[in-house]
Amino acid sequence: MAIRNDVSSLLDRIGRHDLRYREFGDPLGDMEMWPIFEALLQDRRIVGEAPSALDQRRRSQAVQQRMVAAPLPADPTPPPPPPPRSQPPLSVAPQAQPVQSPSPANDAQVRAFFGQLGAGTRTNGRDQ
Amino acid sequence: MSLILFHSPKGGVGTTFLAAHCAMELATRGHDVVAIDFTYQATLKLFFGLLPDQPLVKAGDTSGDEIVVAGVELFDGEELGRSPAFRQLLSQPGAQPFPTDKVIVADIAAHDRALRQLLMPHAALHVVPLVPRPAALAALVHVDPDTPLIELERTALVLNMLDDTRTLARHSRVFLSEAFGDLMAGSVRRDESVAEAIANFDSLAKLFPHSPALGDIAHLAGVLEQRAGLVAHEAQASA
Ligand SMILES: Nc1ncnc2c1ncn2[C@@H]1O[C@H](COP(=O)(O)OP(=O)(O)OP(=O)(O)O)[C@@H](O)[C@H]1O
Ligand SMILES: [Mg+2]
Numbered sequence: 336m337a338i339r340n341d342v343s344s345l346l347d348r349i350g351r352h353d354l355r356y357r358e359f360g361d362p363l364g365d366m367e368m369w370p371i372f373e374a375l376l377q378d379r380r381i382v383g384e385a386p387s388a389l390d391q392r393r394r395s396q397a398v399q400q401r402m403v404a405a406p407l408p409a410d411p412t413p414p415p416p417p418p419p420r421s422q423p424p425l426s427v428a429p430q431a432q433p434v435q436s437p438s439p440a441n442d443a444q445v446r447a448f449f450g451q452l453g454a455g456t457r458t459n460g461r462d463q
Numbered sequence: 464m465s466l467i468l469f470h471s472p473k474g475g476v477g478t479t480f481l482a483a484h485c486a487m488e489l490a491t492r493g494h495d496v497v498a499i500d501f502t503y504q505a506t507l508k509l510f511f512g513l514l515p516d517q518p519l520v521k522a523g524d525t526s527g528d529e530i531v532v533a534g535v536e537l538f539d540g541e542e543l544g545r546s547p548a549f550r551q552l553l554s555q556p557g558a559q560p561f562p563t564d565k566v567i568v569a570d571i572a573a574h575d576r577a578l579r580q581l582l583m584p585h586a587a588l589h590v591v592p593l594v595p596r597p598a599a600l601a602a603l604v605h606v607d608p609d610t611p612l613i614e615l616e617r618t619a620l621v622l623n624m625l626d627d628t629r630t631l632a633r634h635s636r637v638f639l640s641e642a643f644g645d646l647m648a649g650s651v652r653r654d655e656s657v658a659e660a661i662a663n664f665d666s667l668a669k670l671f672p673h674s675p676a677l678g679d680i681a682h683l684a685g686v687l688e689q690r691a692g693l694v695a696h697e698a699q700a701s702a
Contacts, residue, residue, distance in 0.1 A: 365630040371597050372638045380604040383611035401641045402634065441548035444523035448543055451525060452497060453562045 369399065465494075465566045466586045467691055472605035474573035476594045477623035480657060482570040483510030484677065485590070487668070488684035490534030494566040494693060499540035502572040508537060512666035533666065540569070544578050553581040561585055566693060576608070583607075587691040588617050590648070594624045595635035612643070619648035619690055621683060626653045648690060649683040651676050 375381050376395045469482035479502070486498040499522060500507035508519055511532040519539035520530050530537045543549050552558055561567055569586075571579050583589060591606055593599045603620075606612050622639060626632045640647045654676035660667040667674055688694055 366597075368597060368600070368631060368634050368638070371600055372634075372642070375600065375603060376642060378604050379611060381612045383614055398638065398641045402637045441546040444543065444546060445548045445552055447525050448523035448549075449560050449562075451520075451522065451538075452565065452567070 372398070372402075465563055465691065465693060466561050466569065466582065467566065467687065468569050468571060468579060468582055468586045468589045469592065470569075470571040470576070470579040470589065471573055471592045471599075471602070472576070473593065473599040473602040476573075476592045476599055477651070478573065478592045479504075479506050479570050480510055481590065481592050481621060481623060481651065481680070481683075482568050483507050484667070484680045485684050485687060486535045486566075486568040487511070487533045488681055489566050489568070489688065489693070492684065492688060494688075495564065496534060496566045496568060497536045497538065498568040498570070499538045499543075500570050501540040501544040501575065501578060502570055503541050504572070505539060505541065507570045508532075509661050509664075510667070511535070511537065512660075512664060512669065513537075514664055533668070535568075544571075544575070550578075550581055553585065559585070566691075576605070580608070583617075586617060587693075588619055588687060589615075590619050590621055590687065592621050592623045593639075595622060595626075595629075595632040600635065613646070615646070617690075618646055619687060620646050621648050622650040624653040625650045648686045649679065651679040651683060 373395045376398060377391045382394070467485070469478050469485075471478045479500075482498065486496050490496040498507060500519065505515075505519070508517060509515065513519075513532065519537050520527055522538040522540040522543040552560055569582060571582070579589070589606075591603075593603070603612055606618065607615055612618070620639060620643060622636055625636060627636075636650055652675045654674050656671040656674045657667060657676055660670045663670060667677055671677070
């Protein structure tokens with residue numbers, strides 16, 4: 336590999352000629368992410384109930400094709416809002432887990448906090 | 464309900480930055496906005512141009528003056544978030560502790576998914592910031608412990624620190640909108656002036672009013688406003 340001029344003169348100056356030279360680009364900027372995209376599309380925590388192997392392959396092929404087909408914008412403007420999801424969302428957030436029993440001192444703090452929040456408009460100031 | 468949670472399963476992706484600026488943008492749009500920093504880092508205030516040693520009003524402490532910056536009332540919610548009484552109240556069936564006439568923006572630390580879980584039943588929207596990096600995308604499987612990502616109803620993914628000159632970033636954005644469609648609420652460009660503003664202890668809007676990231680957030684806030692149902696709420700209020 337051809338060595339860059341600035342590098343060879345630097346190596347000359349420090350008297351090192353035994354270094355293996357390698358040019359590094361931006362290590363991440365142009366990385367290929369398909370393996371991780373594909374893994375996400377096959378993960379039940381992302382897509383829900385275990386799809387058949389064929390479904391999985393179809394899904395990732397479809398996304399891959401659309402990605403290849405999608406024109407990559409030259410100017411970095413935010414993307415337009417995507418079309419509505421065809422699949423209806425199924426469920427809402429889970430019930431929260433019970434926690435330890437309250438301590439009296441904290442009860443007052445919590446009440447005071449919601450008092451603060453509900454204290455009307457700011458121009459009235461703190462009025463609960 | 465007008466509680467908007469900012470929480471990502473991956474740390475360092477700009478959750479606090481987005482929470483702060485979306486709060487300011489929603490205030491600009493006429494909402495009565497409260498922002499609560501539930502993290503121990505207490506960095507939310509920095510994006511408002513406050514100093515690291517400037518304390519916020521503690522949520523639940525009514526003794527001091529309120530702190531309102533850029534139209535947003537700021538609270539330090541770190542102690543409150545850890546308080547068993549708060550957590551118990553949130554998990555009570557039928558509890559509706561948050562006022563509906565204010566927009567409450569909550570900044571939640573990445574590690575604190577427990578708090579995200581407790582607040583979620585009370586939230587209109589959960590904003591999940593991401594960056595175009597493999598580890599952040601891989602963390603998408605942890606957005607909700609029980610429900611697959613594509614089935615989440617009140618979740619909005621935001622791709623932050625986007626650099627469209629890089630293949631990685633462009634592909635991540637296309638992938639996220641193709642794979643998750645409506646779940647993607649928008650993207651915010653990577654912008655060096657974000658760090659510069661903090662280093663100067665001043666707000667981004669004041670120092671760099673033409674910051675590309677700010678422009679993106681203005682657009683994003685409009686999308687979040689819709690998703691959180693705030694627009695209808697405002698229309699009703701003014702009717
Ligand atoms: N769009 C952006 N462009 C440039 N820098 C950004 C952008 N968004 C965030 N940053 C910078 O990235 C760093 C991390 O941001 P922030 O603290 O908001 O992340 P976080 O997800 O809240 O982190 P943590 O997990 O520690 O709470 C900060 O220094 C912030 O200034
Ligand atoms: Mg943070």
